[in-house]
Amino acid sequence: MTDSDSSNPIRLARRAERMNASVIREILKLAERPDLISMAGGLPSPHSFPIDAVREATAQVLRDTPQAALQYASSEGFGPLREWVAADLGRQGMRIDPSQVLITTGSQQGLDLLGKVLIDAGSLVAVEAPTYLGALQAFAPGEPCFASVACDEGGPIAERLGEAAGARFLYLLPNFQNPGGRCLDEPRRDAVVAAARRAGLPLIEDNPYGELWYDEPPPAPLAARWPQGTIYLGSFSKVLAPGLRVGYLVAPPAVYPKLLQAKQAADLHTPSLNQRIVHQVVRDGLLDRHLPSVRERYRAGRDAMGAALARHMPPGCRWLTPRGGMFFWIELPPGCDALALLPRAVERGVAYVPGEAFFADKPQKNCLRLSFVTVDAGQIEAGVAALAGVIDEALATTGRRLQRAAA
Numbered sequence: 384m385t386d387s388d389s390s391n392p393i394r395l396a397r398r399a400e401r402m403n404a405s406v407i408r409e410i411l412k413l414a415e416r417p418d419l420i421s422m423a424g425g426l427p428s429p430h431s432f433p434i435d436a437v438r439e440a441t442a443q444v445l446r447d448t449p450q451a452a453l454q455y456a457s458s459e460g461f462g463p464l465r466e467w468v469a470a471d472l473g474r475q476g477m478r479i480d481p482s483q484v485l486i487t488t489g490s491q492q493g494l495d496l497l498g499k500v501l502i503d504a505g506s507l508v509a510v511e512a513p514t515y516l517g518a519l520q521a522f523a524p525g526e527p528c529f530a531s532v533a534c535d536e537g538g539p540i541a542e543r544l545g546e547a548a549g550a551r552f553l554y555l556l557p558n559f560q561n562p563g564g565r566c567l568d569e570p571r572r573d574a575v576v577a578a579a580r581r582a583g584l585p586l587i588e589d590n591p592y593g594e595l596w597y598d599e600p601p602p603a604p605l606a607a608r609w610p611q612g613t614i615y616l617g618s619f620s621k622v623l624a625p626g627l628r629v630g631y632l633v634a635p636p637a638v639y640p641k642l643l644q645a646k647q648a649a650d651l652h653t654p655s656l657n658q659r660i661v662h663q664v665v666r667d668g669l670l671d672r673h674l675p676s677v678r679e680r681y682r683a684g685r686d687a688m689g690a691a692l693a694r695h696m697p698p699g700c701r702w703l704t705p706r707g708g709m710f711f712w713i714e715l716p717p718g719c720d721a722l723a724l725l726p727r728a729v730e731r732g733v734a735y736v737p738g739e740a741f742f743a744d745k746p747q748k749n750c751l752r753l754s755f756v757t758v759d760a761g762q763i764e765a766g767v768a769a770l771a772g773v774i775d776e777a778l779a780t781t782g783r784r785l786q787r788a789a790a
């Protein structure tokens with residue numbers, strides 16, 4: 384908007400310029416056809432929601448504590464839920480006090496609060512390459528300079544973390560990363576934490592997918608190794624239902640009060656009713672009964688997609704089989720541009736997320752993300768076959784162009 388635009392007197396803040404409509408979302412909106420096989424979504428399967436348990440818990444909360452559930456409440460969150468979170472993380476090796484738990488409106492809000500409290504204009508913020516797009520969106524309005532840390536198939540390369548010294552923090556997803564799918568093993572966790580400590584580089588550990596493991600549970604969180612230097616984010620979105628919008632962060636006592644003030648300013652508190660519903664459900668041990676069936680469903684999707692990729696993808700495409708989470712991350716041969724191919728793929732009835740949006744800097748164009756949790760095995764087979772056809776054609780065209788250029 385310019386000053387000369389006299390019909391609109393509203394002037395945007397500079398930070399609003401950092402908020403961009405995602406090109407990919409725009410393309411995918413066009414792709415909302417009922418016949419389209421969309422492997423683009425980042426949503427959990429609606430078949431995984433424990434609907435009966437949530438219905439019963441809602442009735443019980445409204446029967447037992449209706450006034451408290453409908454009243455304003457404390458910004459820190461519902462006490463018994465904070466205690467449950469602290470005890471649950473204790474079982475995973477983190478020794479924390481419930482007073483360090485801040486209940487957030489989804490872990491996305493945790494990212495937003497961290498951006499507000501930790502980033503100044505021009506601050507260096509270190510991220511993985513690729514990383515979660517929603518975190519980049521949450522941090523960007525603070526006007527940071529993003530720096531991607533060097534990564535290999537095992538995660539951030541510890542020996543290279545010194546290059547990010549001076550950054551406000553390193554944001555990372557150790558468990559079944561979105562979008563990359565990789566999980567840091569125990570030695571890599573130790574090495575990354577040791578290097579971060581040496582460099583004085585605080586960590587933000589985002590863990591929405593840790594319970595979605597299909598082969599074996601992931602190692603203990605980074606926060607268990609360096610509690611004073613790590614802020615941990617968790618969420619009930621992928622284990623219960625994202626529509627509840629209940630997540631949490633765990634912060635060292637030195638930064639907790641500022642995050643709490645930011646939370647107060649943002650929304651006073653996360654809906655009391657939802658917090659109580661979540662607490663009612665989890666305190667009854669529902670997750671232990673419910674998660675095995677979610678893992679079984681998602682494991683079947685993972686296996687179906689792994690088999691379809693092996694059957695159909697042209698030579699030169701690379702991927703790792705994720706041991707958890709929701710996504711395959713595919714690298715196409717160099718020169719293949721996944722964003723440019725998307726309209727053709729949509730024409731053929733299949734959608735995916737091009738990978739370049741997941742890079743804070745130096746976008747890699749030859750990669751894409753496929754979700755295996757919201758489509759059934761038959762659709763996975765048909766969708767991957769169609770996608771492979773589109774890539775095959777693109778490779779043939781590039782090959783012909785190169786031959787012509789060489790002739």
Ligand SMILES: Cc1ncc(COP(=O)(O)O)c(C=O)c1O
Nearest residue numbers: 489490491515561618620625630
């Ligand atoms: C890595 C990561 N972090 C955070 C979120 C936000 O989740 P929520 O706000 O629903 O807890 C998501 C959602 O997909 C995610 O993939």
